[in-house]
Amino acid sequence: MTPNSHVSPGEQYFTAAPSSAERPKELAVELAGMSFQVHTAAGVFSGDRLDKGTSVLLRKVPELPESGIFVDVGCGWGPLTLVMARLRPEAEILAVDVNARARELTAINAKANGLPNVRVLDEAGAFAELSAASIDVIWSNPPVRIGKTALHNLWDAWREKLKIGGEAYLVMGKNLGSDPFLDWALNNGWNGEKIASSKGFRVLKLLRKL
Numbered sequence: 001m002t003p004n005s006h007v008s009p010g011e012q013y014f015t016a017a018p019s020s021a022e023r024p025k026e027l028a029v030e031l032a033g034m035s036f037q038v039h040t041a042a043g044v045f046s047g048d049r050l051d052k053g054t055s056v057l058l059r060k061v062p063e064l065p066e067s068g069i070f071v072d073v074g075c076g077w078g079p080l081t082l083v084m085a086r087l088r089p090e091a092e093i094l095a096v097d098v099n100a101r102a103r104e105l106t107a108i109n110a111k112a113n114g115l116p117n118v119r120v121l122d123e124a125g126a127f128a129e130l131s132a133a134s135i136d137v138i139w140s141n142p143p144v145r146i147g148k149t150a151l152h153n154l155w156d157a158w159r160e161k162l163k164i165g166g167e168a169y170l171v172m173g174k175n176l177g178s179d180p181f182l183d184w185a186l187n188n189g190w191n192g193e194k195i196a197s198s199k200g201f202r203v204l205k206l207l208r209k210l
Contacts, residue, residue, distance in 0.1 A: 022101065032058045032083045038109045044102040045076040045143075053201050054079050054141045057171035060196035060203040061139065067091050068136030071126070073158060078106035078118075080139045085115040091136075093118045096126045130161045133208075138168035144176045152184060159189050159208050168206040169195075178202035 022041040029036050029050055040047045046054070057080070064070065067090040072081040075095035085093045095106045095118060103120045110118035121129065138158060144151060162168060172178035174197075182204055185192050192206040 029079070031079050032087070034083065034086055036082055036109070036113050038077060038079075038082070039105055039112070040077045041101060041105060044099055044105060045074070045141075047077065050079055051141070052199055053171045053173065056196070056198045056201045057139065057141060057169065057203055058083060060171075060198070061169045064088050064091070065136055069094065069130075069134055070137045070139070071096060071130075071135050071158075071161075073138055073140035073154075074143050075106045075120070076102050076141075078102075078109045080141070081106055081118055082109060082113060082115065084137075084139065085110060085118045086113070089115075089117055091117060094126060094130075095120045096123055098123050127157060127161070132160055133163045133166075135162045136166050138162060138166075138170075140168065140170045142170055142172065144172060144181075148177070151181070152188070155185065155190075155206075156188065159206075162208045164208055164210060166208065170204045170206065171201050172204065174200055174202055178204065 022043060024039060024041045025048070027038050027040055029038055064084060064087055067088065069092050070084045070088065071094045072084065073096055075081050075097045078095055081093055081095040084091065097103050103122065107120045142151065172181060182192060182194060185206055189209050190206045191209055192204055194202050195205045196203040
């Protein structure tokens with residue numbers, strides 16, 4: 001992942017309350033072969049387009065279960081959330097991001113595209129609401145630029161929320177540490193493997209160890 005190019009100096013896409021001008025725009029996007037009309041803005045991850053990593057993840061993930069609790073960790077303006085919600089209207093989709101502007105955009109986009117099965121939460125709210133071993137599927141283009149320690153702590157926390165037998169799918173750039181991250185995960189409570197590579201990105205499948 002790369003920081004959004006339109007944030008204020010020193011401000012990152014994982015800033016909780018962006019201070020940069022929003023510069024809102026509307027885009028027609030195709031996600032997983034489906035058309036969406038979305039609102040985006042500066043100050044969030046990839047606020048002017050669908051990023052390559054998310055595009056790779058959408059092409060490589062397997063089919064979702066018919067129902068359950070699905071979580072988009074680091075939702076940005078919501079591309080993964082929108083796909084999960086449209087594909088599985090019987091599922092409960094939770095879109096989670098620390099960035100308030102990203103959460104607002106995801107909520108707007110879910111409503112604009114007629115997806116009532118989406119709920120948007122900040123990280124603290126999601127962890128407080130979700131019980132242990134309650135999530136069926138996680139999709140994520142994770143915020144690798146928060147740093148290695150913070151990234152590891154994040155996935156330690158999400159591991160405890162994933163069901164035994166649940167699956168997490170992450171896309172990460174090879175040059176941003178996908179392979180070392182997988183090595184760390186395999187030694188810290190996860191089973192997992194690389195399931196795909198494309199355009200410099202790795203798609204990782206992680207399962208909580210028994």
